[in-house]
Structures are given as structure tokens and as C-alpha cells.
Amino acid sequence: MARKTPQIRQMVRCQAWWRQRQLGAIILGMNNPTYGYRAKIGLIVPTTNTVNEAEWNSAVPDGVSVHTARMILHTDTQTPAGRQALYDDLSIAVGSLAPAGVAAIAYGCTAGSLISPRHSLPDYMRSLCDLPCVTTAAAIVDALEILGAKKIAVATPYDQRLNDHEAEFLASQGVDVLAIEGLGLGANGPSDYPLIHRTTRSRVEALVRSVDRDQADAIVISCTDLPTFGLIGAMEIAHGKPVVTSSQATLWATLRAAGVDDALDGLGRLFRVA
Numbered sequence: 420m421a422r423k424t425p426q427i428r429q430m431v432r433c434q435a436w437w438r439q440r441q442l443g444a445i446i447l448g449m450n451n452p453t454y455g456y457r458a459k460i461g462l463i464v465p466t467t468n469t470v471n472e473a474e475w476n477s478a479v480p481d482g483v484s485v486h487t488a489r490m491i492l493h494t495d496t497q498t499p500a501g502r503q504a505l506y507d508d509l510s511i512a513v514g515s516l517a518p519a520g521v522a523a524i525a526y527g528c529t530a531g532s533l534i535s536p537r538h539s540l541p542d543y544m545r546s547l548c549d550l551p552c553v554t555t556a557a558a559i560v561d562a563l564e565i566l567g568a569k570k571i572a573v574a575t576p577y578d579q580r581l582n583d584h585e586a587e588f589l590a591s592q593g594v595d596v597l598a599i600e601g602l603g604l605g606a607n608g609p610s611d612y613p614l615i616h617r618t619t620r621s622r623v624e625a626l627v628r629s630v631d632r633d634q635a636d637a638i639v640i641s642c643t644d645l646p647t648f649g650l651i652g653a654m655e656i657a658h659g660k661p662v663v664t665s666s667q668a669t670l671w672a673t674l675r676a677a678g679v680d681d682a683l684d685g686l687g688r689l690f691r692v693a
Contacts, residue, residue, distance in 0.1 A: 457482030461516035551676035558672035568637035
């Protein structure tokens with residue numbers, strides 16, 4: 420179990436204070452905010468990620484605002500030390516978002532949330548802030564279940580080591596990975612990660628064409644720093660199957676957790692079926 424440091428305990432006290440302040444505002448009859456009057460949603464992204472925020476802000480419905488915290492990318496989610504480091508940094512990030520009055524918090528990172536059971540990490544986050552929390556890895560699997568997709572093809576920007584880790588995680592959730600292909604980024608270490616957001620949409624489309632299989636029920640495009648908004652609808656038509664991307668699935672899960680059930684144009688079947 421992740422330990423709670425004095426700093427984390429102080430954040431928890433701050434969160435309790437903020438909830439009391441919100442209650443006071445309700446009692447005093449204060450007006451709704453100008454922004455986020457339907458819902459404020461919190462997003463935690465790795466420090467090098469510049470796509471997730473941009474795509475969410477381009478897609479959220481009127482009345483929903485996005486509020487972001489940043490933390491280093493954690494790719495070691497398997498060793499006790501690596502997992503504890505992730506828990507400690509998430510605790511700080513969650514503690515920085517909860518006082519903003521967000522309705523739900525998402526950890527928008529695929530590689531950093533490949534933990535089984537898939538809802539154990541969102542549950543840990545919720546234990547810190549008493550708010551609905553989601554992670555990208557859990558949201559992808561939840562989306563595949565909603566769509567009834569059991570066999571998938573996966574496109575990633577990653578190197579083989581991380582691809583193998585993701586495939587193992589998905590298999591542990593009952594998902595059959597028929598094929599997984601990446602761009603090789605990460606093979607040279609963390610210096611590769613800032614290159615992910617430079618991937619062009621045309622290269623993403625080419626990678627999807629290469630990895631798709633006729634037997635696949637759906638295509639997954641992994642990594643929240645890979646640009647996919649603006650492609651999903653066209654790719655679903657071209658390939659004749661649902662397309663689930665990291666940013667799309669995480670946004671879907673976060674909006675639903677925040678009580679927003681809009682069907683967003685251009686974001687594929689997922690937003691139309693649930």
C-alpha cells in the first residue's frame with residue numbers, strides 16, 4: 420500500500436477545507452462560475468506531453484473546463500520502488516487539482532497507468548481526494564468493453580519493450596491483442612519522449628493501416644501525446660470498425676465520471692454508444 424507522507428496528509432486537509440468552502444458558497448447562494456459551469460475536469464499529464472491538453476480543450480462541450488497538473492513520466496509501474504514513486508507524484512498532482520473544485524480527475528498517461536487490476540490506480544487516486552478518478556489504461560479497457568471489442572490491433576509510438584508491456588497488460592484484462600506496432604520511440608531512453616508529439620497525423624494514419632487486421636474488432640491508438648483528434652471518424656469509416664485512442668477514451672471516461680454525457684462530434688462510436 421502506498422504510504423501517505425506529511426506533505427500528502429497536509430494536502431488531504433487542504434482538500435477537506437476546500438470542500439467546506441464550496442459548501443459555504445452553496446449556502447450563501449453564490450452564482451455559478453463563468454467557466455466550467457457544467458463541470459470542471461482535472462487532468463494530469465506527463466511534463467513532455469503537449470497534445471492531450473490541446474485535444475481536450477478543442478473537444479469539450481460548452482460549460483466544461485479543463486484544469487491541468489503536470490508530473491514526470493513514470494514508465495516503471497512494475498517494481499515496488501517504481502510504483503511507489505508513481506503513487507507519491509500522483510498524490511501531489513491530485514492534491515493540486517482537488518482544490519480547484521473539479522468534478523473528476525484523470526491521469527492522462529497510458530504507459531504510466533498500465534497497472535493490474537486496472538481500477539486499482541484510479542481507486543488510489545480517489546482515496547486521496549474523494550472524487551471520481553480515471554486513468555488512461557483503465558479507460559481504454561472500459562471503452563473496449565462498452566464497444567464489445569475483444570480482439571484488437573494496437574498502434575503506438577513506443578519501442579518494443581513498452582509495446583510488450585502494454586500487450587501483457589491488455590491480455591491480463593481479457594483483451595486479445597492480434598497485432599501491436601510502434602514507432603520505436605523510447606528505445607533511446609527518456610530523450611525520445613518529447614518526439615512523440617511531433618508525430619504527424621499522416622504518420623499515425625499510416626501506422627494504423629499497417630497494424631490493422633481483418634479479424635480485429637477495434638483499433639487502439641495508444642499514448643495521449645499522439646495526435647488523434649480529427650482522425651477518428653474518418654479512420655472508423657475507412658477501417659469499418661471502432662477506433663479507441665488514449666486521449667479520446669480518457670476524455671470519455673472523465674466526462675462520464677463528471678456527469679457529462681454529451682455525444683461529441685468527430686470522436687467516434689464510443690461517444691455515441693455510451
